[in-house]
C-alpha cells in the first residue's frame with residue numbers, strides 16, 4: 001500500500017533558519033566545555049558504530065524474560081565496547097549517551113553506580129584493594145540491597161540482622177520476618193552475584209544500628225544461589241522492567257568479619273565497636289546517588305523536550321484565523337506555555353546540578369581530612385534538588401506527552417518510556433516528600449540558630465533574621481529572586497511560629513512537626529527553588545563575559561522565564577508577605593506571555609543545541625528531519641498483529657461470538 005507522506009521537513013528548515021545564536025557554543029555550555037562536547041561525540045560515534053547495541057525488535061514486543069536477556073546483551077556489549085576503546089562506564093553515564101541505548105532498565109546500572117560507589121566510599125584500604133579491581137573488571141557483579149518489604153524510607157527500622165559471632169569471627173546475616181525480605185534492589189533478582197547489604201549490627205546482644213556488609217549471593221562459576229540465601233525477581237513494574245529488581249532473604253547466613261565495610265565504623269575481632277566520626281557517614285552512597293539523579297532527571301527531561309518541541313513545529317492543527325492554513329501548534333500561546341517553562345527548567349536544573357556537584361566534591365574532600373561540618377548542608381541540598389529535579393522532570397515529561405496529543409501516547413514516541421523511567425526517581429533514593437521533610441528540618445534548625453545570633457551556612461544565609469534589604473530594583477532578575485527569598489523567609493518564619501504555638505499549647509514537638517508538615521514540605525520546595533533561581537542567575541551572569549551575545553541573550557531569556565514563572569506560581573505567598581503587589585504581578589504575567597512568543601522563535605534551535613542524536617532519542621516524533629508521519633506509519637507496520645491479515649484471536653473468540661445466538 002502506498003502512503004502519501006506530507007512534506008514536513010520544510011517546517012524545521014524554516015525554524016532553523018531563524019536561529020540567531022551559535023548552537024555549538026550553547027552545546028558546549030550544556031556539556032561543560034568544548035572538550036567535553038568533543039569527548040561525548042567520540043563516545044557516541046563509537047556506540048553508533050556498534051550495531052550490537054541496537055534492537056532488532058522493539059522491547060514492547062518481547063516477553064518479560066526476553067526483554068531482560070536483550071537488555072543484558074546490550075548492557076554487557078556496552079561495557080566491553082567502552083572498555084576496548086579506552087573509555088569507562090562512567091564516561092557513558094556522565095554523558096548520558098550509553099544509557100539511552102538501554103531502553104527499559106539497565107541490569108548493570110546498580111553495579112556501575114551504587115555497588116562501585118559503596119566500595120569506593122565505604123571500604124578500608126584492604127577492602128578497597130581486594131574488591132575494587134574485581135568489581136571494576138566485572139569479576140564480581142553487585143547491587144545495593146537496602147530496602148525491605150516492610151521499610152524503605154525508615155532506614156533505622158530495617159529488620160535484617162548481622163550478628164557478630166566472635167568464636168568464628170563471622171557475622172550471621174538473618175531475615176527474621178517476611179517484612180525483613182530485601183525488596184526492590186535493581187539487578188538483584190538474576191544479575192548480581194554480590195550485594196552490599198544494609199543490616200542492623202548486633203554485638204554482644206546490643207544493636208548498633210544499620211551498617212553495610214559485602215555479601216556474596218551466588219557461586220561465581222555456576223551462578224547458583226549460595227546455601228542460606230533465597231533470591232529472585234519481584235515481577236512486572238510500571239517501567240524499568242529489564243532491571244530485574246529483586247528480593248533477598250537470609251537464613252543464618254555467615255560471612256567473615258572482614259566483610260563489614262570498615263572505613264567509617266569498625267568491629268574488632270573480639271567484638272568491640274569503633275564509632276564513626278559522624279553517624280550518617282554510612283548513608284554516603286545515597287547522597288552521592290542523589291547528586292547523580294539531578295543530572296539524570298535533567299537529561300531525561302531534555303529528551304522529552306526535544307521530542308515535543310520539534311513535533312510542535314511540524315504538527316499543524318486547527319485554524320488560528322478562520323480560513324487561514326492550519327498553523328504549527330507551537331504558534332499557539334497555550335502550547336508555548338506548556339513547553340517553554342519546562343525548557344527553562346531544564347537549563348535551571350542543569351546549572352544547579354553542576355553547582356551541587358561542586359558542593360559534593362568540596363564536602364567529600366573535607367570528609368577526607370575529618371571535616372564533617374559541611375555534611376548537613378550537602379544532605380539538605382542534595383535531598384531538595386533530587387526531589388525538585390525528579391518532580392519537575394516527571395511533570396515536564398508528562399506535559400510533553402500531552403503536548404503531542406494522541407501521538408504522544410504511542411510507545412514509538414518514546415515519551416511513555418522516558419516518563420516511566422524518570423517517574424521511579426520520585427520514589428527511589430529517598431521518597432520526595434520524605435526528602436523535603438529532611439530539608440525542612442534543616443531550614444527550621446537554621447532559622448532558630450539565626451535567632452540565637454549564629455552565622456548560617458551559605459545556602460540558607462538569606463534566612464537570617466535580619467537580612468540586608470535588597471538594593472536591586474524589583475523587576476530586575478536579582479530583584480525578583482530577592483522577592484522569592486523574602487517569600488521563603490516568610491514561609492519558614494510562619495512554619496516556626498506555628499510549630500512553636502502548637503508546642504506552647506501542649507503538643508509534643510513530634511506531634512507539632514506532623515501537624516505542620518504540609519507547610520514544611522512547601523517551605524523545603526520553595527527554598528530549593530530559590531536556590532535553583534540563584535544558581536541560574538549566577539551562571540548566566542558569569543557566562544556573560546565569556547559567551548557571544550546571541551547565546552547570552554537566549555540564556556538570559558530562559559533564566560528570566562524561569563524566574564517569572566516561579567514568581568507567578570508563588571504569587572499567593574509573595575502577596576501575603578508583601579514582597580510583590582498586584583500591579584507587579586500583572587506586569588510579570590504580561591512579560592511572561594511576551595517572553596513565550598520571543599523564545600518560541602528559536603525554540604527548535606535551542607533544543608537542537610542540546611544535541612541528542614536520533615538514535616538516542618528513539619522517537620518517531622522527535623527525529624531531526626521531522627519526518628513524523630512516515631516514521632509513525634513504519635513503526636506501526638512492525639506490530640506482530642500485522643503479520644497476518646486475520647489473527648488467531650478472530651477464529652478463537654470473535655468468530656464464535658458473531659456466530660452465537662445472543
Ligand SMILES: CC(C)(COP(=O)(O)OP(=O)(O)OC[C@H]1O[C@@H](n2cnc3c(N)ncnc32)[C@H](O)[C@@H]1OP(=O)(O)O)[C@@H](O)C(=O)NCCC(=O)NCCSC(=O)CCCC(=O)O
Pocket residue numbers: 109144146147152153154155156186280283284286287375376379427428429430431434438441442445
Ligand atoms: C529519611 C532518612 C534521611 C531519615 O533518617 P533517620 O536516620 O531516621 O534520620 P532522622 O532522625 O530524620 O534525622 C537524623 C539526623 O540525620 C541527618 N541525616 C539523615 N541523613 C543524612 C545524610 N545522608 N547525611 C547527613 N546527615 C543525614 C538528618 O538531617 C538529621 O540531622 P539532625 O538531627 O536534624 O541534625 C533516611 O532514613 C533515608 O535516607 N531514607 C531514604 C532511604 C533511601 O534513600 N533509600 C535508597 C535505597 S537505594 C535506591 O533506591 C536505588 C535506586 C537507584 C536506581 O534504581 O537506579
Ligand SMILES: Cc1cc2nc3c(=O)[nH]c(=O)nc-3n(C[C@H](O)[C@H](O)[C@H](O)COP(=O)(O)OP(=O)(O)OC[C@H]3O[C@@H](n4cnc5c(N)ncnc54)[C@H](O)[C@@H]3O)c2cc1C
Pocket residue numbers: 110143144145146147150151152153154183184185186240245424427428429430431433434437
Ligand atoms: C524502580 C525502583 C528501584 C529501586 N531500587 C532500589 C535499589 O536498588 N536498592 C534499594 O535498596 N532500594 C531500591 N528501591 C526502593 C526505594 O528506595 C524505596 O521504595 C524508597 O526509599 C521509598 O521507600 P518505601 O517504598 O518504603 O516507601 P514508604 O516510605 O512506605 O512511602 C510510602 C508513603 O509514605 C510516606 N512517608 C513515609 N515516611 C514518611 C515520613 N517520615 N513522613 C511523611 N511521610 C512519610 C511517603 O511520603 C509516601 O507517600 C527502588 C524502588 C523503585 C521503585
